[in-house]
Amino acid sequence: MGSYFNPEIETMPVEEIKKLQSERLKEQVRHVYDNVEFYRERMNDMGVKPEDINGIEDLHKLPFITKDDLRDQYPYGLLGVDRRDVVRIQSTSGTTGRRVVSFYTEDDIDLWETCCARALVAAGATNKDVVQVCYGYGLFTGGAGLHGGSHKLGSMTLPMSSGNTDRQIQFMQDLQSTVLCCTPSYAAYLGESIAERGVLDSLHLKAGIFGAEAWTEEMRHNIEKALNIKAYDIYGLTEISGPGVSFECEEQAGMHINEDHFIAEIINPVTGEVLPEGEKGELVFTCITKKAFPLLRYRTRDICVLSRKKCSCGRTHIRMSKPLGRSDDMMVVKGVNVFPSQIEAVLLKNGYEANYQLVVDRVNNSDTIACDVEWLPNNPPKNADEQARREKKLVSDLKGMLGILVKVNLVAPKTVPRSEGKAVRVIDNRKLYEDSKIGK
Ligand SMILES: [Zn+2]
Numbered sequence: 001m002g003s004y005f006n007p008e009i010e011t012m013p014v015e016e017i018k019k020l021q022s023e024r025l026k027e028q029v030r031h032v033y034d035n036v037e038f039y040r041e042r043m044n045d046m047g048v049k050p051e052d053i054n055g056i057e058d059l060h061k062l063p064f065i066t067k068d069d070l071r072d073q074y075p076y077g078l079l080g081v082d083r084r085d086v087v088r089i090q091s092t093s094g095t096t097g098r099r100v101v102s103f104y105t106e107d108d109i110d111l112w113e114t115c116c117a118r119a120l121v122a123a124g125a126t127n128k129d130v131v132q133v134c135y136g137y138g139l140f141t142g143g144a145g146l147h148g149g150s151h152k153l154g155s156m157t158l159p160m161s162s163g164n165t166d167r168q169i170q171f172m173q174d175l176q177s178t179v180l181c182c183t184p185s186y187a188a189y190l191g192e193s194i195a196e197r198g199v200l201d202s203l204h205l206k207a208g209i210f211g212a213e214a215w216t217e218e219m220r221h222n223i224e225k226a227l228n229i230k231a232y233d234i235y236g237l238t239e240i241s242g243p244g245v246s247f248e249c250e251e252q253a254g255m256h257i258n259e260d261h262f263i264a265e266i267i268n269p270v271t272g273e274v275l276p277e278g279e280k281g282e283l284v285f286t287c288i289t290k291k292a293f294p295l296l297r298y299r300t301r302d303i304c305v306l307s308r309k310k311c312s313c314g315r316t317h318i319r320m321s322k323p324l325g326r327s328d329d330m331m332v333v334k335g336v337n338v339f340p341s342q343i344e345a346v347l348l349k350n351g352y353e354a355n356y357q358l359v360v361d362r363v364n365n366s367d368t369i370a371c372d373v374e375w376l377p378n379n380p381p382k383n384a385d386e387q388a389r390r391e392k393k394l395v396s397d398l399k400g401m402l403g404i405l406v407k408v409n410l411v412a413p414k415t416v417p418r419s420e421g422k423a424v425r426v427i428d429n430r431k432l433y434e435d436s437k438i439g440k
Contacts, residue, residue: 005121005153006114009260010315014308017259017316022055024288025263029053029062032294035080038073039063039296056263059286060274064297070239071098079103080294091139092238102141102238103292109148111289112241115258116149119247122256122313123207123232125179127154130204132177134168134186135212137161141242142212146181149244155179162186165193173202180208184215184223184231191226205229211236211243214323214341218348220252233322239295240285246320251311254319261289264318265297266306269327280305280337282327283320301327303339331428333360334367334404340425343406346397347373357416361429370407371398377413 004010012020030050032039042063043049052061070078079086081103088104104112125131131150135142143161150157158177160168168190171177180187187210194200205227211234223231235255236243245262246255257264262285266275269282283304286296302323311319325339332338344354355374360367373394381387391408398406417424 003121003126004315005118010118010256010317012260012316014316018056020260021263021288022057024260025056025059025286026050026053028286028288028294029296031291032080032296036078036294038069038077059263059265059297062286062297064272064284064299065295066299067100067239067301070100074098075101078293078295081105081292086292088144089139090141090144090238090242100239102241104241104290105292108241108290108292111261112145112244113148113152115241115244115247115261116145117152118149118258119209119232119234119244120146120149120153120155120179122247122249122315123179123209123230124250125150125153125155125207129153129155129178130158130175131155131179131181132158132160132168132172132175134160134162134180134182134190135243141236141238142181142183145236145242145244146209150179150181165190169194169197169199172205173199176204178204178206180205180227180229182208182210183213184210184219185213187223187227187231188219191223195226200226200228203228207232209234209247216345216348235320235323237285237300239293239298240287240300241290245285249311249313249315251313253311254307254321256311256315256317256319259317262287264306264320266304267299269299269301269303269330277306277308280324283323299327303327303330303337329426331360331426333369336402336404338369338402338404342401343371343398346394346401350394350397351379352376355413355416357424358426359429360426367430368407369404370409372409372411372416374413374416375410380412381410 033043033050046063048061085105086103087106088109090102092100133143133146135146137143147157147159158171187208206229208229208231210231220231232248233255234243234247236245246257248255265284266279266281267284268275275281280303283300283302285298287294303325304323305321307319325341329340330337347356352373357372359370381390387410391410394408
């Protein structure tokens with residue numbers, strides 16, 4: 001059994017968690033109906049009133065909200081409290097389309113930081129630790145979230161922000177940092193820089209909390225080795241407060257969702273139907289305690305699996321898998337959901353890089369899928385036999401992962417067409433047929 005930041009909540013029996021969620025949901029629905037015109041109109045359109053929601057069993061009656069809705073309501077359309085009660089805003093980077101701006105009351109900040117403090121404790125941190133936060137500070141939620149969590153825990157908090165690797169390593173040595181918080185790609189970069197300088201033995205790191213990006217188990221293994229730490233995943237979205245919506249415990253097998261603040265559902269991304277526990281689908285969150293920016297049934301577009309299997313850490317909160325892909329990237333081939341990220345996982349496991357191209361087609365009314373994979377420049381197949389053997393191995397592993405036959409061709413480096421330096425991953429020729437049908 002581990003230690004907890006809020007033991008009474010984190011180990012609460014499941015039935016009690018559900019009861020707590022039901023009570024808070026009822027209150028929250030009343031709050032948004034009374035205070036946010038957008039929700040009032042949506043619910044009225046669907047013929048749902050707050051009194052129709054008596055617990056989590058009624059959640060499915062509520063409308064979904066999407067990122068497009070957030071953009072349409074920018075900036076103040078979804079604000080659930082008087083502006084005087086807002087003490088903070090954070091924002092997404094806004095690389096595609098309009099920014100998403102999220103608002104916080106004092107209590108909203110408190111619950112967010114509590115969630116981050118739970119994540120730190122789950123990674124073994126206490127008030128004796130020195131927590132080096134090298135997520136970006138500012139509008140981005142990464143720095144503020146982990147900083148607040150570390151402060152709440154009473155750890156010594158180093159607000160390094162991102163970049164300036166020399167200074168990061170210097171402080172890490174001088175102040176004997178024990179916990180590192182940053183993106184997994186920066187952790188990997190720090191690992192390389194530390195190896196170049198040959199200073200790993202002078203460090204005191206024991207754990208790292210890495211999020212805000214997708215990363216693989218291979219990457220985890222490499223980071224753990226390079227920094228001599230245990231590496232923990234953390235998940236969150238600016239729209240749903242920031243990092244700490246869920247986090248890994250010492251089991252490193254899925255992330256516990258803070259169920260006293262968030263209700264998670266998995267839906268079929270095409271039909272919106274709620275799927276039973278254990279099925280793969282789009283993750284949807286309902287915030288039941290946040291007041292300033294209270295999203296109900298927010299579609300994250302992340303494809304995940306939920307599990308209520310008992311965890312050896314003693315936490316009872318439901319676990320979510322790492323996002324397995326984005327619902328916008330999902331293809332249905334031969335009736336099976338296929339995500340490019342699944343293909344990538346198989347390639348990385350077999351020692352290739354993610355330089356590949358999938359071609360999906362339809363032949364005699366049946367789907368076909370083929371994958372060109374570049375071999376690494378330092379590891380070309382020696383002859384045709386070896387090439388065939390290596391292709392067969394990938395076909396077999398892909399079949400194991402996806403359950404369908406993928407034709408694999410190993411090709412020379414730089415063969416797969418690039419767009420802005422990145423391989424063009426998917427060509428779906430079936431769309432041509434569908435588009436031409438529409439054209440006629
Ligand atoms: Zn656990």
